[in-house]
Amino acid sequence: MDILSDLFAILIFPSGLFLLIAGLLYEWADRKLLAQLQNRIGPRWFQPFADVTKLLAKEEVIPTGVNPYLFVGLPIIALAGGLTAALYVPIGGVAPAYSFNGDLIVTLYLLSLLTLCMGLAGSNTMDRFSLVGATRTLTQLFSYEAPFLLALLGPAIVAGSWQISQITNYTNGHWLVLTQPLGFIVVLIGLMGKLELPPFDAPEAETEIVAGALTEYSGRGLAMFRLGKGIEMVIGLTLVAAFYLGGVSNPLWFLVKTLGLLLVVAILQAVLARLRIDQTVGMWWRYGALLVLIQWLFMIGMRVAI
């Protein structure tokens, strides 16, 4: 029975099939919301499914000058990283499938795997657009990752644990967005940077470097990277909602809170122009890191006072 429930958790829910579908649906919701804000009609609900199905059915072209094992392997690792991360996160408002002390750090590491894989995938090819894109992807990773991580550790400190299930136990009923507003802002914008959404889409700015690091990818590899992005969006939104918005104790709250966050993200995407990569780095280290540090000082001050 134990093996069966393990297989269920890995293949169907919360990871596996459910997450893949949820990722595509959230991708659709994001695109649709952004389209509506920009006075466009936007895609129909099954468009991401159709795109991925079509990509999976297509031939994967392996360009000359790449290491073919890396080229094929990186998208698989990226997708696997995302799927594994989901096991430790309260996806769908249900308690995480697995839990151990310190799983927050593991989850965050697994989430960064996608970006790392994209950077490596870009550097692996000889294409100039991919190389510039990979440089930008990794540069961006180094700029948002530290403030993002520090901002997610804020709730962990308040809850007194680095275990996601214990933190969510604490945050159920505690709206940390009220007590840690700076951390919330940083984490939400950090999530946009992680997902390379506008204004942080310099790594895939089509008017400069075509599709960035993934320019040479087609067929299965591209489909897996896209699935990985969708998954990362769901996990990221879940984490933010669970930590800062009073927890996701049941499926309804999960839907309402993550979609509410998605709306905020879509509005930010619509009103902001793309940043240059040097501006992105400057912004994160000048303001993002500073905001988190102020938040931390405040928290430490409160702890000492109490």
Add this chain to the structure above:
Amino acid sequence: MMEKTANEQFTVPIGPQHPALKEPGSFRFNVDGEVVTGATVRLGYAHRGIEKATEGRNFVQNIYLLERICGICSDIHATAYVLAVEQLAGVEAPPRAQAIRILVAELERIHSHLLWVGVAAHEAGFDTLFMYSWRDRETIMDILEGLTGNRVNYSVNLLGGVKVDVDEQQKDTILKGIEFLEERTKHYLDVITKDAMFLQRTRGVGIFTRTQAEVLGAVGPTARASDVARDVRVEAPYGAYKDFPVNMITEKGCDVEARFVVRIRELFESYRLVREILNKLPEGELTARFPRRIKPGEAISRVEAPRGELFYFVKSNGTDKPERVKVRTPTICNMTSVVKLAVGHQLADVPMILVGIDPCFSCNDRAVSIDHHQHGREDWSMEELREYGIRFYHGHT
């Protein structure tokens, strides 16, 4: 592909096929990290042989051919050509026709500038402004469709007059549309000059000094954004611009922001002009009698296209077909500025600088110099060209 030597420069090719360009043009940027250290441009991918084609058609047919040089500023091409031919024939279009010509020219300028605002915003990754400005641009497209029957190639001009008239109902529709657009344009000016994120991408980027603009012979809004007062409508008013004077719009910013602001302020000037023309439209005939054969002679005409000065040279030999038509579009004058400005900027700024001149590649591809090593030979027989072509492509595969 694998053996990349250490001193080889890292070149990012933009074009001939690239998402930033909607038309084929090839730019090669040498980059050091993100900074551009060198730039070259290669044009001629969309050469269509239109100048040669004009020699096989009569003067009337050529209006429709030349209108198709540019998809965005089609009307101004026909106007420039018609003005030159009228000069040759010694016929002047009636005042009402002249006024309607510049009315359509100004409506076209509005449509072209609104289009540019959208494209430039898209290059900066500000797609919301892109979508909104193009939505509002539909208003002007509808006006043009109502007035002329076409959304793109309006075919307003005839030799010695115009084809369409403006009645009271159309006048009301146009004025209403212009009023709506003026409100929206005020909003865009606000966004472009106040949006902090967008200003980071435009303010101080692509500084094109006044001296550079003068030396490189920039024209149109590109020059005016560098404080060079150069506008054919003001310097040498043609047609009805003598009766409806235009105010010169210049900006001192010299950067991409100034190029935005100059075009937006020109929109306001165009709205004013359209209103004035509609309110003071002279009465009278729409066409004058025009001869079929044009007496021998040469004529040039200069007009202000949305992108800058457009130049036409027409030579007649006494038949009903021109002997030579030469076109110089504004893009070719501004192209050198891109190569000059890109050096020293970030790669991310290059699309903004490129689009800042509002390039129109198919329009600017005229004649191509075939071979620099043939000691100035200009006449080639078909057989020689064929052989040269075979040799050329053998050398390149």
